[in-house]
Amino acid sequence: MSQKLDVIIFGATGFTGQIVVEKALEVLEGLTWGIAGRNKSKLENVLSTAGKAIGKDLSAVPVILADVEDPYSIEQMAKKCKIVINCCGPYRFYGEAVVKACIEAGTHHVDISGEPQYIDGMQVKYHQLAQEKRTYIISNCGFDSIPAEMGVIHAEKNFPGTVNSCEMFWQNILDPRDRNSKAVLHAGTWESAIHAMANFGELQRLHRALETEKLPDLRPKLKYCPFVRKINILDGYFFAIHSGDRDVVMNTQRLRYINERKRPIQFENYIGFGSLWTTILTQLILLFTVVMAQIPGVRNILIKNPKLFTRGYMSHEGPVAVNRAAQKFQMTFRTKGWTEGQQLSEEPKQELLTRISALDPFYGMTALSILVAAKIVLKEPEKMPNNGGVISPGYAFAKTSLIEELARLKNGLKFEVLNLEQH
Template sequence: MQTLRRTKLKVLKMSAKLDVVIFGATGFTGQIVVEKAPEILQGLSWGIAGRNKNKLESVLKTAGQAIGKDLSAIPIILADVDDRLSIEQMARKCKVLINCCGPYRFYGEVVVKACIEAGSHHLDISGEPQYIDGMQVKYHKLAQEQQIYVISSCGFDSIPAEMGVVHAERNFPGTVNSCEMFWENILDYQDKSSKAVLHAGTWESAIHAMANFSESQRLQRALGDTKLPDLQPKLKFWRFAKKVQFLDRYFFAIHSGDRDVVMNTQRLRYINDQKRPIQFENYIGFNSLWTTISTQMILMFTIIMAQIPGLRGLLIKNPKFFTRGLMSHEGPVAANRKAQKLQMTFRTKGWVVGQPLSEEPKQELMTRISATDPFYGMTSVAILAAAKIILKERDKMPDNGGVISPGYAFANTSLIEELSQLKDGIKFEVLKLEEH
């Protein structure tokens, strides 16, 4: 009798349009998103989607056991990226689709297109520049016509960086000229049997991004039809390892990922809102000079290897070997995931209120964000919170929809406050404000 009631409840829920559907729920990240969903989507209707019904039921059972709730009545939708009709049907069954099915370079476009045509908002956690820019080039106007949001990078890439810049600007009493982000990852292995911090899916996406760098440049040119102003004073960056005294660590610049997304936000601000763009640089840091230099060298050699098809295949098949165990097909174990810590310190410079922009900027603000389990726990919380914001605060978002970046989409919403309150969310701090 109880099973019958559950079945009837599931059918009843599926007859109406769900608020949120989590697609790719059986993947490594998708399973964690499902586990976080009951807390964040309280009061909203939601379901899960994927190819295999038995695996989807198993995900609900496992997530339910982890949080002490019965999730068996959560609706299940069968959808496969190789079956366009099933993707279209899934898109029509929700208001917001959370897409966890990557690599997005191969599997993302069919879902984006289906969502726009169905009138459903689309969120994903991609950090793949060719996919992100490609969707903007191809579908931005269509999404605007439908008044639909398509927003990528709603996880580790790039909610911390994007909302970190928003937070810095909110707390800067004056006009911002530049913002530098210093990213530190703190690993504290609780389970010594595994060094993995990321799943191999992330590694595969990164290799394809490196291999198709020229495509990314072409797409950037296609997006850059409006030239940004020549901002002064120009923010300079250092290409090679350098010690940052106020953090007592060594850093080098990374011109990809977060930086691309943040600069896209600044481009949209300038084009649509006539706001002065913020210059941005992104650095990653380590305790020792040797680790910093060797990491940069390994990254450079990986980029070179990714250009050669045979070596590219070798890289993709052997993530554990080429990353010294930091990425694997098994992904990080739960104990190590929860022990990982992210810290991003933002140095923001600009002009005090009333100061002419022709003068040298006098003001400097230091802010910080931090999170535990950033790659999976925080990522899952962030994309669910973003979905909730779309449903609850549409009036605070850009009113014409489109394929846009998270910093532009959520700048005027309460996403920062939401993330600050959630378990596995993000802590936002103001460290100090100085006038030179």
């Protein structure tokens, strides 16, 4: 390989990695790309399967052997491209070796992790070095963080005034078509979530390390409701979920305040269902799982039995294609703030409703999101901030064409402005 590839998809034989390869030809048009992993025959099979699915011959796509247990192979992979798309998780165990190799090689890195301890840990440990190397390390580049981050940015762009707060109401339509399989998520997502729950104390320490400057005391405070409630603007019941989405959005607000002196937007996210009983049961199962994840022996039982503890919605086999195609999500954003010319000391009078939606959110949307993120890093460096660093996607892509790119793709994200009111 005489010249550097533009992109290498690492972890291409994994469940999500295979879908990223399938979508690569559409998104990475005009760029050179290859795939990487530890097993050559499996990698070649991924290309063959993806090629048949899209009706293209992918046999000429370069195959690179790289294994996280072999640091030299990871270093060599990083030197062979301009950006690594890392699909190899759980990132808590396998992510740092790839990040370190990319920074040392001056190669950009994007991944689909939603693991807060890994994400914050990489920022604490490698941010300064990444800046020195002018290298971007950007996690959370899949579902559901990209929709959450871009949803806030889209709402702010369409808000005629100053934003004080933004609430996100997330609903999934899960209608498994294959009645032999309820699965909508792969067990890898479940394992990552369990480890994140089990190491909550570590996350608090990392947050303190990142809070180098105190954010302003914003008024009026966005009220937080921990209980299940009906939302009058939507058909459904919701409860607050302090998942990685809230962390990544608030990290973006922190970075924009510190580096741009931009007023932070207060943010809360809620997940909802059509049935009151389903919403209450889901919240109880989540709380039970968080408690059980603290106990090492029980934690291993949880990890090994995703089907049992998620009522069949997560499995080691992952969702079949027909179930992926039947899934849809929508995130509705209620944004409040001040009208043009209104004093910020007054009560906010303006309210804007916006929405993002897409099909196949967990895998198809994730694949498109990380591919577009990688493409933007390469194509629009002048619109990216700070010439490098370990940063969040909302901060990285706020001034780029990421929203427009995602909106124009087949089965991409749909962005809508629903309603604007003054109170």
